[in-house]
Amino acid sequence: MKLIVIGAVAGGTSAAAKARRNDDNAEIVIYEKDKDISYSSCGLPYYIGGEVEDIDSLTPRDPAFFKKKYNIDVFHGHEVVKLDPNQKVVTVKKLSTGETFDDSYDKLVIATGATPFVPGVEGGEQEHVFVLRNVEHARKIRRFIDEKKPKRAVIAGTGFIGFEMLENVMAKDIEVTIVEKMSKITPNLDEDMASYLEDILKKKKITILKDTTITEIKSDKVVLADEQELSCDMIIMATGIKPNVKIAEDAGIDLGETGAIKVNKRMQTNLDEVYACGDCIETFSVITGKPVYRPLGSTANKTGRIAGDVLSGGKLQYRGNLGTSIYKIFDLTVASTGLSEKEAEELGYNTVTSHNIKPDKPAYFNGTEMCIKTIADRETERILGVQIVGREGVDKRIDVFVTLITYGAKVEELFHLDLAYAPPFSTTKDPIHYSGMILD
Ligand code: FAD
Numbered sequence: 001m002k003l004i005v006i007g008a009v010a011g012g013t014s015a016a017a018k019a020r021r022n023d024d025n026a027e028i029v030i031y032e033k034d035k036d037i038s039y040s041s042c043g044l045p046y047y048i049g050g051e052v053e054d055i056d057s058l059t060p061r062d063p064a065f066f067k068k069k070y071n072i073d074v075f076h077g078h079e080v081v082k083l084d085p086n087q088k089v090v091t092v093k094k095l096s097t098g099e100t101f102d103d104s105y106d107k108l109v110i111a112t113g114a115t116p117f118v119p120g121v122e123g124g125e126q127e128h129v130f131v132l133r134n135v136e137h138a139r140k141i142r143r144f145i146d147e148k149k150p151k152r153a154v155i156a157g158t159g160f161i162g163f164e165m166l167e168n169v170m171a172k173d174i175e176v177t178i179v180e181k182m183s184k185i186t187p188n189l190d191e192d193m194a195s196y197l198e199d200i201l202k203k204k205k206i207t208i209l210k211d212t213t214i215t216e217i218k219s220d221k222v223v224l225a226d227e228q229e230l231s232c233d234m235i236i237m238a239t240g241i242k243p244n245v246k247i248a249e250d251a252g253i254d255l256g257e258t259g260a261i262k263v264n265k266r267m268q269t270n271l272d273e274v275y276a277c278g279d280c281i282e283t284f285s286v287i288t289g290k291p292v293y294r295p296l297g298s299t300a301n302k303t304g305r306i307a308g309d310v311l312s313g314g315k316l317q318y319r320g321n322l323g324t325s326i327y328k329i330f331d332l333t334v335a336s337t338g339l340s341e342k343e344a345e346e347l348g349y350n351t352v353t354s355h356n357i358k359p360d361k362p363a364y365f366n367g368t369e370m371c372i373k374t375i376a377d378r379e380t381e382r383i384l385g386v387q388i389v390g391r392e393g394v395d396k397r398i399d400v401f402v403t404l405i406t407y408g409a410k411v412e413e414l415f416h417l418d419l420a421y422a423p424p425f426s427t428t429k430d431p432i433h434y435s436g437m438i439l440d
Pocket of ligand 1: 007009032033041043078111132133161244279295
């Protein structure tokens with residue numbers, strides 16, 4: 001069996017490695033158009049801010065590693081430009097020479113990921129305007145900061161990348177203004193939790209401008225839709241991503257309603273022996289079963305492993321996701337899972353919510369407050385979603401909620417959980433217990 005994989009970051013390498021574990025004899029080839037492979041995108045903001053000193057620690061694996069450990073041939077700097085599913089052939093362009101050649105497969109995995117989505121802005125092509133998706137982008141931003149010593153930056157977008165960049169650019173003594181086109185910050189949070197977070201950030205003197213967009217970028221300033229002008233030396237567009245689906249679409253692969261590649265639970269597309277995984281695919285919600293586009297590294301690794309397993313005879317199936325996300329901004333942690341109140345209402349649920357502000361530990365262990373919003377279905381009492389803004393211990397609470405929601409827990413079950421307690425870790429009644437009591 002010959003397997004070709006397109007894309008060598010999270011989804012593609014997971015698929016290839018799992019296929020090799022299941023099948024010693026397969027010939028496995030990965031084509032990747034960029035230079036860097038199998039890296040941790042999630043660590044890139046921290047390289048820019050200096051917390052990660054050496055970018056090589058984020059790119060620990062190279063083609064030689066894959067050859068030695070898995071007997072997989074990775075060709076970087078090679079772009080797959082066409083897929084012919086009838087002949088089972090991909091056309092590959094070697095980017096250093098421009099030469100093209102065909103390669104045939106028995107099975108194919110499309111793991112082409114996603115690309116930053118940048119709204120058309122006049123002046124957006126200048127060298128002080130950046131996006132952050134891959135290692136080369138991070139190198140460019142860091143080089144610009146080190147060499148040009150910018151004093152002021154504007155970041156567009158208040159998703160997790162916008163906020164992670166805010167913290168890391170500020171770590172370089174650069175003054176930052178963050179601009180959001182919506183009337184509230186951070187897409188995963190409901191209005192109330194977003195304004196709770198915004199108040200804390202404002203107390204930290206972070207400048208947040210909402211309800212506006214960048215319409216023009218000049219060499220030393222940006223112009224906003226409300227005609228305000230902001231002086232700045234660098235701009236980071238953290239305005240979202242879109243799935244890379246062109247090759248798939250051109251070859252007749254079905255896209256789903258979100259615009260990403262449609263796959264079944266076994267990562268199979270509508271074409272025979274063509275699989276897809278990672279940020280280029282549409283997945284589905286554990287709660288509603290409906291299609292969602294939730295491009296995250298956690299899901300890319302999982303769906304990659306499933307694709308690799310299935311194509312080599314395994315039985316894995318994807319079970320959906322809750323869109324769980326977590327990020328750090330300064331001393332704060334922001335996490336969410338499941339449906340927001342707004343999403344739940346749009347889906348027709350009769351929701352009941354609670355907001356519960358409690359310390360993560362006793363005062364004598366320097367406990368700090370966290371705010372937990374719980375969203376439940378009034379009729380079935382099932383927990384639908386949770387959002388948390390706090391300082392310490394948010395990660396463990398959100399993962400408890402993820403587990404509960406995954407297994408369909410009801411609100412009243414929260415109080416009865418036998419959670420671990422000792423003062424260095426939590427309070428006798430944990431914030432999770434209180435969420436159950438408040439919703440009673
Ligand atoms: P990608 O990483 O996009 O890789 C796809 C690869 O395919 C690319 O290298 C691309 O060059 C290649 N490719 C595309 N087309 C072709 C072609 N035609 N021929 C050859 N090669 C091709 N997720 C989390 O879960 N938690 C986090 O904390 C988190 N933080 C993040 C922080 C940042 C700054 C960024 C950018 C992302 C973060 N993510 C995080 C998201 C996570 O990195 C992605 O979900 C993950 O990288 C997706 O992996 P992928 O392999 O599907 O796609």
